[in-house]
Amino acid sequence: MIAKIRIFLALGFVAAGSLVLVPLQILSMKTGWWPETFILKIWHRLIIRALGMRIHVKGALSDKRPLLVASNHISWTDIMVLGSMVDVKFIARADMEGWPLIGMLSKLQRTVFIERERKRSSGDQANEIASRMAKGDAMVLFAEGSTGDGNIVLPFKSTLFGAASMAISEGAAEQVFIQPVAIAYTRLHGVPLGRRHRPLAAWIGDEDLMPHLKVLLAEGALDVEVHFGEPIAFSKGSNRKETSKLMESQVRAMMQAALADPRPSR
Template identity: 60%
Template sequence: MIGTLRSAAAIALILIASLPMALWQIIALKSNGRLDDGRIPRLWHRMAVRLLGIRIHVRGAPSKKRPLLIASNHISWSDIMVLGSLDEVHFIAKAEVATWPIFGTLARLQRSVFVERQARRKSGEQATEIARRMSDGDPMVLFAEGTTGDGNTLLPFKSTLFGAAQMALSEGGSETVSIQPVAIAYTRLQGLPMERRHRPHAAWIGDLDLMPHLLRLLREGAMDVEVHFGEPITFTPGDDRKKLAREVERQVRDMFAAVLRNPA
């Protein structure tokens, strides 16, 4: 009963706060740069993780270098709120997200880039859009596995959208692009360490319905997540994006494994 009341209260507060924040964000986006269009999404994410009962532990920090591509593993929809609460970042999201009720609108207001990962013919066009945004100074977050994992293991990183770094060099006029590896791991539930069989509790995998998963997290509450920012890798003209993807994956995998062995 208490969990249900907490869920209803949290959802109500998020919805009530979202309307004025969305209106302000629309005004900011129409101001042609005169108003900061990154501050409101960050405030919204901070509010959301607090109401969801997610405690964030951070090691390292988002890089201030530009152009910047942040390459992270992916476990749940909540990863977006977690990373979005830490810095004014923009996300590379799968095309279906744009059609989701509420979340699709929020993603558009945060100026997410929507990609069709299965449409290989569009990969060049999509990478070009990401490269343009990076060249304009927007830090872009890429969930490099292309889907969500189960919270225990990482899936292989896909190299296709790392091509955006190459395009930022060739088309944006930048001499280098920074690629920052990031590892996300959910480690505790109600203060108790998550073991292997419990970590999928946080994961949102495949075609699971979003709302039941959201309501379950709200009812149970109090979840800890660790975010580890690695040192940025400098990408230069002539570097191989596939080798880059493998090196970023290696670093994320090492940080992820270290968190699971010894959570904060």
């Protein structure tokens, strides 16, 4: 009963907040009166509060541009976590575009939707990402191409780094900075999550969104750590596969460090 009340109140909180924030975001996009990410950060923080999540940060988003952020991916909540803290735009899988509310808000923050199974469209998508980076947007790439279970980092797909190569080859930039970022869900109600229970936070494969949302709302009080690594310069002579492996190893090391010694809840 308590869980149902928590879910009802949290959804009402998000719905009420969205009724105010969505028109403001549309106004921002049309007028440019304030940065587009300003309202979005408030909306992401609203979602984080409704979910009862506590965020712990190590390091910071690089101020170097053009910037591609290479992160692991555990859940749809990763977007809320990162979006609540830093001024970034996202690269997301195409089916998210049709999701209730989240799909709409994704469009309102100019998310680039990619169809990873359609090779014919990959060039246009990479070109769009490259163009956005060249204009100064920090773009978040979930480089595994899928979501993990919260225990391990899946192999990074080097093809997803094609936007960095295209930005250089098209003359939009002489080099692109790529920054590794690790996300780890570490505690539930202050108790460290073990290997068996970490998948609670994970949203894997074709799992429906609403059942997972209800589980998170019912549980609440999740701690998540975000570790920012040092950016590297990717230039014309850089090897995309080697860069992908380097980012993967750095993200894996940061994630394992967070899981091995999680920060205390506050």
